[in-house]
Amino acid sequence: MENKDLILQIVTYAFNLMYSIYSHRLHIEAVRVAEDKLAGGVRVARSFLYPQTQVFVVVLNRSLEVQRSYNLKILFNALIENELLGFFRSSYVLHGERRFLGVTQFSPTHARKAFPCFDEPIYKATFKISIRHQATYLSLSNMPVETSVFDEDGWVTDHFSQTPLMSTYYLAWAVCNFTYRETVTKSGVVVRLYARPDAIRRGSGDYALNITRRLIEFYEDYFKVPYSLPKLDLLAVPKHPYAAMENWGLSVFVEQRILLDPSISSISYLLDVTMVIVHELCHQWFGDLVTPVWWEDVWLKEGFAHYFEFIGTDYLYPGWNMEKQRFLTDVLHEVMLLDGLASSHPVSQEVQQATDIDRVFDWIAYKKGAALIRMLANFMGHSVFQMGLQDYLTIHKYGNAARNDLWNTLSKALKRVGKSVNIQEVMDQWTLQMGYPVITILGNQTADNVIVISQERFVYDSDTKPKDPALGDNSYLWQIPLTIAVGNTSHISSEAIIWVSNKSEHHRIPDLEEASWLLGNINQTGYFRVNYDIRNWRLLINQLTRNHEVISVSNRAGLIDDSFNLARAGYLPQNIPLEIIRYLSEEKDFLPWHAASRALYPLDKLLDRTENYNIFNEYILRQVASMYLKLGWPTNNLNKLLIQASYQHEELRREVIMLACSFGNKHCHQQAATLISDWISSNRNRIPLNVRDIVYCTGVSLMDEDVWEFIWMKFHSTTAVSEKKILLEALTCSDDRNLLNRLLNLSLNSEVVLDQDAIDVIIHVARNPHGRDLAWKFFREKWKILNARYGEALFMNSKLISGVTEFLNTEEELRELKNFIKTYEGGAATSFSRAVETVEANVRWQRLYKEELFQWLRKSLTH
Numbered sequence: 001m002e003n004k005d006l007i008l009q010i011v012t013y014a015f016n017l018m019y020s021i022y023s024h025r026l027h028i029e030a031v032r033v034a035e036d037k038l039a040g041g042v043r044v045a046r047s048f049l050y051p052q053t054q055v056f057v058v059v060l061n062r063s064l065e066v067q068r069s070y071n072l073k074i075l076f077n078a079l080i081e082n083e084l085l086g087f088f089r090s091s092y093v094l095h096g097e098r099r100f101l102g103v104t105q106f107s108p109t110h111a112r113k114a115f116p117c118f119d120e121p122i123y124k125a126t127f128k129i130s131i132r133h134q135a136t137y138l139s140l141s142n143m144p145v146e147t148s149v150f151d152e153d154g155w156v157t158d159h160f161s162q163t164p165l166m167s168t169y170y171l172a173w174a175v176c177n178f179t180y181r182e183t184v185t186k187s188g189v190v191v192r193l194y195a196r197p198d199a200i201r202r203g204s205g206d207y208a209l210n211i212t213r214r215l216i217e218f219y220e221d222y223f224k225v226p227y228s229l230p231k232l233d234l235l236a237v238p239k240h241p242y243a244a245m246e247n248w249g250l251s252v253f254v255e256q257r258i259l260l261d262p263s264i265s266s267i268s269y270l271l272d273v274t275m276v277i278v279h280e281l282c283h284q285w286f287g288d289l290v291t292p293v294w295w296e297d298v299w300l301k302e303g304f305a306h307y308f309e310f311i312g313t314d315y316l317y318p319g320w321n322m323e324k325q326r327f328l329t330d331v332l333h334e335v336m337l338l339d340g341l342a343s344s345h346p347v348s349q350e351v352q353q354a355t356d357i358d359r360v361f362d363w364i365a366y367k368k369g370a371a372l373i374r375m376l377a378n379f380m381g382h383s384v385f386q387m388g389l390q391d392y393l394t395i396h397k398y399g400n401a402a403r404n405d406l407w408n409t410l411s412k413a414l415k416r417v418g419k420s421v422n423i424q425e426v427m428d429q430w431t432l433q434m435g436y437p438v439i440t441i442l443g444n445q446t447a448d449n450v451i452v453i454s455q456e457r458f459v460y461d462s463d464t465k466p467k468d469p470a471l472g473d474n475s476y477l478w479q480i481p482l483t484i485a486v487g488n489t490s491h492i493s494s495e496a497i498i499w500v501s502n503k504s505e506h507h508r509i510p511d512l513e514e515a516s517w518l519l520g521n522i523n524q525t526g527y528f529r530v531n532y533d534i535r536n537w538r539l540l541i542n543q544l545t546r547n548h549e550v551i552s553v554s555n556r557a558g559l560i561d562d563s564f565n566l567a568r569a570g571y572l573p574q575n576i577p578l579e580i581i582r583y584l585s586e587e588k589d590f591l592p593w594h595a596a597s598r599a600l601y602p603l604d605k606l607l608d609r610t611e612n613y614n615i616f617n618e619y620i621l622r623q624v625a626s627m628y629l630k631l632g633w634p635t636n637n638l639n640k641l642l643i644q645a646s647y648q649h650e651e652l653r654r655e656v657i658m659l660a661c662s663f664g665n666k667h668c669h670q671q672a673a674t675l676i677s678d679w680i681s682s683n684r685n686r687i688p689l690n691v692r693d694i695v696y697c698t699g700v701s702l703m704d705e706d707v708w709e710f711i712w713m714k715f716h717s718t719t720a721v722s723e724k725k726i727l728l729e730a731l732t733c734s735d736d737r738n739l740l741n742r743l744l745n746l747s748l749n750s751e752v753v754l755d756q757d758a759i760d761v762i763i764h765v766a767r768n769p770h771g772r773d774l775a776w777k778f779f780r781e782k783w784k785i786l787n788a789r790y791g792e793a794l795f796m797n798s799k800l801i802s803g804v805t806e807f808l809n810t811e812e813e814l815r816e817l818k819n820f821i822k823t824y825e826g827g828a829a830t831s832f833s834r835a836v837e838t839v840e841a842n843v844r845w846q847r848l849y850k851e852e853l854f855q856w857l858r859k860s861l862t863h
Helices: 197-202 206-223 267-283 295-316 322-339 354-360 363-380 382-396 403-416 423-432 534-550 553-568 575-586 590-607 613-631 638-642 646-662 666-682 689-702 705-717 721-733 737-747 755-767 772-781 783-790 796-805 811-823 829-862
Strands: 018-022 027-035 044-050 055-060 070-077 086-094 097-105 130-134 138-141 145-150 155-160 173-176 179-184 190-195 231-237 250-254 290-292 399-401 437-443 450-457 480-488 496-500 504-508 517-520 529-532
Touching (some): 027 055, 130 173, 173 231, 173 250, 179 197, 179 206, 190 197, 190 206, 206 231, 206 267, 206 295, 250 267, 267 295, 267 689, 290 295, 295 322, 295 354, 295 403, 322 590, 363 382, 363 403, 363 423, 363 480, 382 403, 437 480, 517 534, 553 575, 553 590, 575 590, 575 829, 590 829, 613 646, 646 689, 689 705, 705 721, 721 755, 737 755, 755 783, 755 796, 772 783, 772 796, 772 811, 811 829
Parallel strands (some): 290 399
Antiparallel strands (some): 044 055, 097 173, 130 155, 145 155, 450 504, 480 496, 480 517
């Protein structure tokens, strides 16, 4: 590619003769500096690239004058890369012919690979892009095409309108031969979805296009700030390092996260697609219109976009209760696993050099950011919170903002409704220190109606030393908005809020009778765990068994998740969580089942290679059996996919079938085998959409190699992206170690498995007890290749490292991990220290608690 003029306003300081601009892997041919049109050139003494900091340095014969504009013209060229960052090349096959496209991924610091620029979020500029390409292709960028100039040689140059003020990381362009469909919002924004011609023809982009129109209208109404560009293009590409990227006016999605074929997509796939779109559209406001000042506050844009995934989906599907329910299992419970490690880090963390930037894009920024925003919205009240966000976006639009700007705006919004909370003071404790508290509520034996509330930092492995020894865990304190309610067999009181800010406090609770129980963190809106004395746990277990509906759905899920994790970390006896889930045979709501399933998963992985595993297995099957019989299997009624009322029911049924099949319920196994056999013999896939992945996986694990080969063949022949994904994951379920090894080796062949999917193959093999050691060995042997491929892509390396190591749990495996870390080359130090801590906690749990658990299970199964 070749340059266009780069016109940059440089604010200078006297006596500085050396000026630098970011540039990485570009070949620079010439550079000229000129004052405004009349004054002529400024002589360049010399120029050179300085790769250590990825800058191009221009040395002038004289210093530039302060606050004057200069033109910097750079002539350069560069290769279109084959990797997934910068300006890169991708391809797909249509009618047996390979077709190519070029697309950009600049976030966080890869614009400098495409053109010399001031590649930091604070430096906002307007951009004017022109692209010359063959006439058989089309080009796209953030803004609409203003004019196109056709040459006689079959080439065309597209000149795009100038952008508003923006940062480099969400500038974008693409050159492809896709086709599109379009729609227009009420306010006149043209929305187009571009994809492979065959996908557009099939209507695979129609769902995404329609919800995008509705969501732009929703956000314009919610934020009271109009969408700020004339158009928004959604581009579905076959290869991309992330699910999607929110480039302003040209959002790029990997096909699996935007194309949806209604006839073969499950509810969970539909939900995935929906939430990725909701997330990227939120960024058009949080991120693009108002940008964080610096990367340490990346959670400001990512936390908001992640939180709004649930708010926006609730707007599209009001019956699904995403923010009140699904947020708990998919965000809160998940990120608390990570943030309960001593090697965690604060949501806002210092970024001093380019290599630190990738580190801040992790689940702590996205999910903890979202959980803190949800806690804030709940204690402020949703309408005041919304009002504060409207002010924040209006004040800072087209500019940058830091977290204190947000806190100040929200504090003012609270003042307007007569409340006084210093939000900065409260939130600094949550964003600037890592981890989260466990609140312990103890009934006071001496005084009536008085309870003792204490807080300490929750960690899974109390043996691990905190990162900063000067701090220790004792000095961690938070201001905690603890909501609390008192209940008895038939009734629960309305909630009261107690702000807990000391290590330990006494509080008087009215109406606390002998048989009453206490419940803290109502609807789990707070980012903390709650523990009680054993007497209160017993009362809660009793309540769940007798009449669970007195306690809300969210709190039932919260009690399950808290108890499993408190037990895993040694705060609670091992039997308490297993006693809690006994009530599930009466539970008709999806969320508590989902919470139980997710909490059992790590416990299952700690036990799945032990000799007494069958005792645990048997106990779980007993809890699942009656609900499995009650719910049965779904029929393949395609039209019901989007019926709102059936979502909770279908997801509950799916969860119970998944537990039954994975823990070895005989009927579940027979049903899966019958459905697979029917598919093979008739070559018609009649397996209900919502359980296809479970059936494929169960079939592959139980049946012979022919089934594996059949699924492998279907993986190659299907063109539907959602189906491809679950077929590939099913292949990792085999009990045959030779097949698992074969799959691992094939995963690195880009012609067979897409680059972004190879990681999932390796991780899924590691989750399979028959393949865990194979994946671990493969990971170590292929580390150099894997690191070269994924080292620069945010998330990918950390996802791979944690996925391969998180269920290692023997002394021997811990030794292997530590030895590997001593000798390996390449970054990812943070991910590896997290891995060591996780495996140490696994080994410690085996040593301290495994026997206690099995003893209780034996006793329980004989009664």
